[in-house]
Amino acid sequence: MIPDVRLPSPLVELLDDERLAGRGVRMFVKRDDQIHPDLPGNKWRKLHLNLRAALDGGHGRLLTFGGAYSNHLRATAAAGRLLGIATTGVVRGDELAGRPLNPSLARAAADGMRLHFVDRATYRRKGEPEVLASLLDLLGPAYVVPEGGSNALAARGCAALGEELRGTADVVGVACGTGGTLAGLAAGLGPGQRAIGFPVLKGGGFLAAEIRRLQEEAFGGPRGNWLLDDRFHHGGYARVSPELRAFAEDFGGRHGFVPDSVYVAKMLHGLFSLAQEGAFAPGTTVAAVVTGRPTG
Structure with a gap:
């Protein structure tokens, strides 16, 4: 298969951010964007079992x-x-x-x-x-891979992401385009952990049914503790509001990389907003999955 795949991906704590410290929250970023230089974001996790099936099938x-x-x-x-x-x-x-x-x-x-x-x-x-x-x-x-790579094989591949995060965080956040990553991530997490998906599409609550379908096909039924928060789409897919742009630039100045605005910045803005709203009890540890390549 493809060489130079870096797994597990790095887990790095965000330090010196009063927006989190003031609420008693620790946050880590799971740098899935660093899995492979030629495969942006976490796409390797969703693709690799499909690639194996295509090769095994002679496609x-x-x-x-x-x-x-x-x-x-x-x-x-x-x-x-x-x-x-x-x-x-x-x-x-x-x-x-x-x-x-x-x-x-x-x-x-x-x-x-x-x-x-x-x-x-x-x-x-x-x-x-x-x-x-x-x-x-x-x-x-051709061997057909659905939009976003999200099918049962993709969900199974993404279960490893949850397994890598077992015991490291109480809450795991991930951006959602088609739901495949969240379906697998939630399945791989351990007891007491929960996943929050942040749809990047306007009206993304419809993804809940798709995630349930993917888990049924991949694992035979519901897996893990997960929910969607669809408030942080900032206008829809590939839309960037002034608020989101300012958040991403500020985040880059504080933490050394500017998150991509299509996916990751929306998820991070959601997690920081939830922390400010008091949604996480003091002492909560949060992991944010960086699925897209930073812009700076």
């Missing part, structure tokens, strides 16, 4: 889905390059076809991913058998 191509700023598309393209597997990314938004690629899609294309743009109505139906069959007819046979 020469991966087909997956994502938005224009998808870290998952970038990671799948990088994994394909490293393993010698062709990759195709179905991208939401046919209006993007023919335009200059943004940095995320440009990186995926540079790693060999074939990009296929579809209109948003078709993209919403991507899970329907007839839509998927038509895409495979058009683009060629």
Whole structure:
């Protein structure tokens, strides 16, 4: 499989932050962004069992889905390059076809991913058998990985994240795009620990049903103690409010890295806000999972 994977990822305490100390809260960051230089964020955890299944099944191509700023598309393209597997990314938004690629899609294309743009109505139906069959007819046979990489294999892969955090924190926070990481993380945590997911999509409470479905498929039923707090989307996916921008810049000045605004900054803002609200009793230890590559 892919070399140079760094597991377990580092766990680093945030020091000298009066917003936490004043509430009696200790916070660590789980630097899953440092797992591998070419796989941004924690995508290795979600991909590696799918990659093994694709190779074991003799597939020469991966087909997956994502938005224009998808870290998952970038990671799948990088994994394909490293393993010698062709990759195709179905991208939401046919209006993007023919335009200059943004940095995320440009990186995926540079790693060999074939990009296929579809209109948003078709993209919403991507899970329907007839839509998927038509895409495979058009683009060629492939091992299909769902949007965000979230399926039962991804959830099982992310269970190791929870296992690495057993005994280290009372509460674990993670950003949620499709729910696969939270489904596995919660399953891997130990008794007395709970996970909080922070959807980066507006109206992200719908992910609760998806997380339950993923846990059913991956583990045979509900696992772990988890909940969603959908107040910190800051306008929706890839949207950045002035409040979030200011928080991320302040965090970078205090702690040495600026969290990415699509995922990690929203999760950190949520955890710091909960601490300020008194949601964590004095003496609580919190771990924040850094799933996206810092911007500075």
